[in-house]
Amino acid sequence: xxxxxxxxxxxxxxxxxxxxxxxxxxxxxxxxxxxxxxxxxxxxxxxxxxxxxxxxxxxxxxxxxxxxxxxxxxxxxxxxxxxxxxxxxxxxxxxxxxxxxxxxxxxxxxxxxxxxxxxxxxxxxxxxxxxxxxxxxxxxxxxxxxxxxxxxxxxxxxxxxxxxxxxxxxxxxxxxxxxxxxxxxxxxxxxxxxxxxxxxxxxxxxxxxxxxxxxxxxxxxxxxxxxxxxxxxxxxxxxxxx
Ligand code: PGA
Numbered sequence: 639x640x641x642x643x644x645x646x647x648x649x650x651x652x653x654x655x656x657x658x659x660x661x662x663x664x665x666x667x668x669x670x671x672x673x674x675x676x677x678x679x680x681x682x683x684x685x686x687x688x689x690x691x692x693x694x695x696x697x698x699x700x701x702x703x704x705x706x707x708x709x710x711x712x713x714x715x716x717x718x719x720x721x722x723x724x725x726x727x728x729x730x731x732x733x734x735x736x737x738x739x740x741x742x743x744x745x746x747x748x749x750x751x752x753x754x755x756x757x758x759x760x761x762x763x764x765x766x767x768x769x770x771x772x773x774x775x776x777x778x779x780x781x782x783x784x785x786x787x788x789x790x791x792x793x794x795x796x797x798x799x800x801x802x803x804x805x806x807x808x809x810x811x812x813x814x815x816x817x818x819x820x821x822x823x824x825x826x827x828x829x830x831x832x833x834x835x836x837x838x839x840x841x842x843x844x845x846x847x848x849x850x851x852x853x854x855x856x857x858x859x860x861x862x863x864x865x866x867x868x869x870x871x872x873x874x875x876x877x878x879x880x
Contacts, residue, residue, distance in 0.1 A: 642869065661830070758824045775843040786821075795816065844876060
């Protein structure tokens with residue numbers, strides 16, 4: 639894993655955006671795997687700036703998102719489709735039909751997950767997957783557990799994640815208890831992975847991801863098995879690395 643150190647969140651965001659922009663320049667019709675949460679917001683702002691000021695075009699880019707809360711319609715302010723529109727898609731020249739976020743209202747999540755994985759494969763696989771890391775070491779909504787799961791599927795959020803995400807809702811009671819999440823197969827199938835981490839509350843998860851064993855209790859540790867992963871993290875998130 640290549641580690642790129644940044645002094646703070648803003649520098650992490652600039653470096654991450656440069657990384658993604660270079661992918662778009664190298665392969666204008668690339669398939670980007672995208673993430674939500676507070677970590678990538680600054681990266682998306684930089685990409686919007688590259689689009690507005692430097693003419694970076696996303697016209698041929700295709701995207702797939704990692705996950706969506708189960709039960710939230712796209713119009714809900716806390717849905718990840720809404721997040722992506724607000725934080726990126728509405729501000730760049732990407733074609734709406736080229737953007738894919740799991741459908742939180744899918745009636746048959748099991749069949750839907752299979753279709754989502756098949757769609758990714760039929761699009762040629764992900765060129766660059768952007769990831770955040772949960773304070774419990776999750777990637778997408780692959781929560782700590784007894785084993786790694788390959789498929790996109792319906793998952794239960796664990797207590798830690800519900801508490802972490804309660805800041806976006808009126809209260810923890812309103813955080814959906816389930817999500818549709820991409821599994822490890824499509825994530826690890828990406829040709830390159832860019833994982834971001836910012837802040838002291840991620841330091842333990844970053845340490846365990848980098849220095850611990852590959853362990854489904856630290857889902858991000860599976861990235862040790864991927865040949866092309868870059869971590870861009872700020873000093874606070876790297877503070878426990880030996
Ligand atoms: P955050 O979430 O960016 O809001 O910290 C990261 C994650 O849970 O993957």
